Amino acid sequence: MRKILIVGGGYAGFYTAWKLEKKLRRGEAEVTVVDPRPYMTYQPFLPEVMAGSIEARHAAVSLRRHLHRTRVIAGMVSAIDHKHRVVTVRPADGDTFELGYDLIVVTAGAVTRKFPVPGIAEQAIGLKHVEEAVAIRDRLLTSFDRAATLPPGPQRQKLLTVTFVGGGFAGVEGFAELLSLATALLQRYPELHRDELRFHLIEASGRILPEVTERSGRWVVRFLQQRGGQVYLDTQVKSATGGHVVLSTGEEFDSELIVWTAGNAANPVVGMRTDLPVDERGFLVTRPDLRVGTDTEPAPDAWAAGDDAGIEDLTSPTPGTRTVPNAQHAVRQGKLLARNIVATLHGGKPKNYRHHSLGAIAALGIGHGIFQYRRLVITGPLAWLMHRGYHVLAVPSWERKVRVLVIWLTAALFGRDILSLASVQHPRDAFINGGEPAVPTEQDPS
Incomplete structure (x- = not known):
């Protein structure tokens, strides 16, 4: 055999x-x-x-x-x-x-393409695996809990600042979804204000989403800016030591959460x-x-x-x-x-791989999206529904399709689940501390 x-x-x-x-x-x-x-x-x-x-x-x-x-x-x-x-x-x-x-x-x-930027290896989280997506979500939710107990100031501002590096599909969709989540969370945190949120998307080239036309890319930039995000084009991260982000433009800010999606190697x-x-x-x-x-x-x-x-x-x-x-x-x-x-x-001849694109589609938060097929461009709720429809069909096995549909229906009825389970990353803390809360420290993204 x-x-x-x-x-x-x-x-x-x-x-x-x-x-x-x-x-x-x-x-x-x-x-x-x-x-x-x-x-x-x-x-x-x-x-x-x-x-x-x-x-x-x-x-x-x-x-x-x-x-x-x-x-x-x-x-x-x-x-x-x-x-x-x-x-x-x-x-x-x-x-x-x-x-x-x-x-x-x-x-x-x-694998995730990394550059020798000081502080990135110690501070950033990637977005290629489920564990990373869960860690990013829990980090944001925990930051909201911590920020709500602090008076306005630098420490609170850092907790409410998120930075995405990379303007491809992973970076743009992740940025838009997390911004949508953060905006929705404000309803549950009366201590925090919308103008305290700082979401930065850093892209080294002159455009985002290279799979769509330049015109569509500019539309996405405007949409993200209207939602409260800040998009930097032709900009690089020079340093992120201790969460202090320094850009090639000279701008500097502190960011509790840094997500690295700057391509593959x-x-x-x-x-x-x-x-x-x-x-x-x-x-x-x-x-x-x-x-x-x-x-x-x-x-x-x-x-x-x-x-x-x-x-x-x-x-x-x-x-x-x-x-x-x-x-x-x-x-x-x-x-x-x-x-x-x-x-x-079986003694046959293999066939060459030929693939005609089905178009490019991206979700930009609940109810928002963009789809492009050649010159056809669809934005808004219809594109968002097309995104969900395509991916529920594409995910393998009926078992997974049904599970995803049920979760979507549940979220439509009751909203997102905003429970943070960051403590599962340190399951022995409660056992070691005997019920005493752990002293907050800088979280290790690894």
Whole structure:
């Protein structure tokens, strides 16, 4: 029986394994997925998790629950030796071990791109995983509780200041959803005032949301400003030591919550710890049919998809353009990859990946959104409903669809749940302190 190893259980990896289970004959191949997390994160839901519109667990899809005939290993692949058909796996507990395979699928995904900005590593939180979205939400709610007990002044102002770095979809949607939550929270905190909220969105380039037209991007900037947000274009964060943010424009302010969404970088395992061919950016050289290598120098029995694969976009009028690392591509590449693997096992020919965009859509807080398909632009409640409709259809499994719909309906009737559970990040405090409240300290985002 052929051994198929999938490195990474994100979008592309999960869908590859899910479809392989349906298409492979029983006993034809043994499929294994290696990922440090036992679930796939549905990242488009993270801004709503952060804003309390979706339960955190519902934005994650359990690998073991949905992959019935796939072996799931909780660990990280730290090296790939394709010449000898073996990978090195580092589990959470125990010693590292080697795992052999006949065919490998590399879908390890990208990692958050970081820059050597003083203070960012100590202060900022990313927005790629469920844990981060929950931590951001709890940090904001806790800040409101703390600020409500303080007199107006620098400490209170810092608690009510939020900074997002990065103007892509994750940053803009996260910024808009958290701003919407903070504005709604003021109804429950009569001690606080609207003009005390400070929300800053920092983008190094001259525009936000590069997936939409420049005109649509300008509309989103105006919308965020009308809602009370401050958007900085062509601006960089020079320092964030101790939560004191210094911008390249010279402006300075203190911020209790800093969220880093400044793009993706190549996975270091793919970029530096494999003998598979990689390009100058550290992404796997991948043909349009999702096989690793080039037409003249193929890497036999190696496939790739998702954010760490450099795949040419055959629908682009510009030769050499690569597919954008987003959910639409990863999901569809994973499905095609499974079909191509089965086709080659049965003596068939794999098909090239061609994807025509379904458009770009973003939620900007409850009741607000923007959708663009070519020249068609829709904004407001209709775009927001389209966003919810698309993603409830896109999230895998009926079980998850139903759970998300129920939460949305509950929120529509009773509003957002504004309970902070930041204490779960330190579960032993109550036990150690014997019921005495812990002394507030600077919170560690890690």
